[in-house]
Amino acid sequence: ANGPMTDGLYISQDPVLDNADLLIGQFMGNVNIIPGTSVNRQLNVEIPGVADGQYYLIAVADVKNNINETNDTNNSLATPQLIQIQMQPLYVDYLQLDTLSNGEFIYYKLELDDTLLGETVLITLLGDSLNGNNEMFVGFNRAPSRIVYDRRSPYNFEGNQEVVIPQVMPGNYYLMVTGNTTSS
Numbered sequence: 001a002n003g004p005m006t007d008g009l010y011i012s013q014d015p016v017l018d019n020a021d022l023l024i025g026q027f028m029g030n031v032n033i034i035p036g037t038s039v040n041r042q043l044n045v046e047i048p049g050v051a052d053g054q055y056y057l058i059a060v061a062d063v064k065n066n067i068n069e070t071n072d073t074n075n076s077l078a079t080p081q082l083i084q085i086q087m088q089p090l091y092v093d094y095l096q097l098d099t100l101s102n103g104e105f106i107y108y109k110l111e112l113d114d115t116l117l118g119e120t121v122l123i124t125l126l127g128d129s130l131n132g133n134n135e136m137f138v139g140f141n142r143a144p145s146r147i148v149y150d151r152r153s154p155y156n157f158e159g160n161q162e163v164v165i166p167q168v169m170p171g172n173y174y175l176m177v178t179g180n181t182t183s184s
Contacts, residue, residue: 004066005031007041010058011050011085015078017058024048031067047085049107049143049176054082087143090123090175092116100127100134102180107143110173119168125177127159134179136163144176 006028012021025045033039041059060076062069069075090096090108098106112121127134137144138151153161165173 005029005061006063006066007043008060008063009043009045010060011047012056012058012078013053015056015058017060017076017078021058022048022050026063033067049087049105049145049174050085051139051141051143051172051174052086052109053084055085056082087174092121098177100177100179104178106177108175108177110138110175112168112173114170116168117170121165121168123163123165123175125153125161127161127179129159129181131181132159132179133157133181134159134161134177136161137176138163138165139174139176140169141171143174146178149176 006026008023008027009025010017010021011024012018024047025043027041027043031039041061056078058076058078062072062075065072087107087109089111091111092113096108100106110121110123123136123138125134125136133156134153135146136153137146137149139148140150142148144150151163151165153163155161159179163175
């Protein structure tokens with residue numbers, strides 16, 4: 001078989017691919033496969049913001065089903081064991097220096113100990129550019145996104161941002177930071 005083919009790499013909490021799984025990388029290109037042979041692919045990807053936990057990686061060949069095959073059941077393979085994912089920690093009263101490139105997403109797990117239960121927490125981002133358009137999103141017991149979050153920074157089109165967690169509850173808090181600079 002030959003033709004255009006898209007392969008995908010997904011992250012999942014179970015070894016069977018479904019619509020809830022997150023696509024973390026893909027390979028697109030033409031392929032010429034002789035029956036009974038195979039093609040190897042290698043993807044180097046960064047795992048995007050997912051909450052701490054154990055996950056499977058699932059590789060899927062010919063995601064769009066462009067290659068005519070008599071048997072499509074062998075087109076996916078999950079890692080045999082769960083892999084542990086942990087986000088970079090962000091500690092209370094600690095200055096975390098980082099570089100945020102245009103359009104990049106940086107994720108942290110907030111390290112809030114039990115002495116802060118019921119307390120208010122302020123997270124501050126100080127950008128080094130007057131032209132920065134930064135955003136911060138907080139998720140409770142889940143990694144936030146621009147669409148799904150519990151708290152977000154209220155200042156549009158500014159480099160410096162703040163997010164307030166009004167009352168810390170038992171559980172895990174995750175922070176996503178993103179932005180761009182309008183002048184470059």
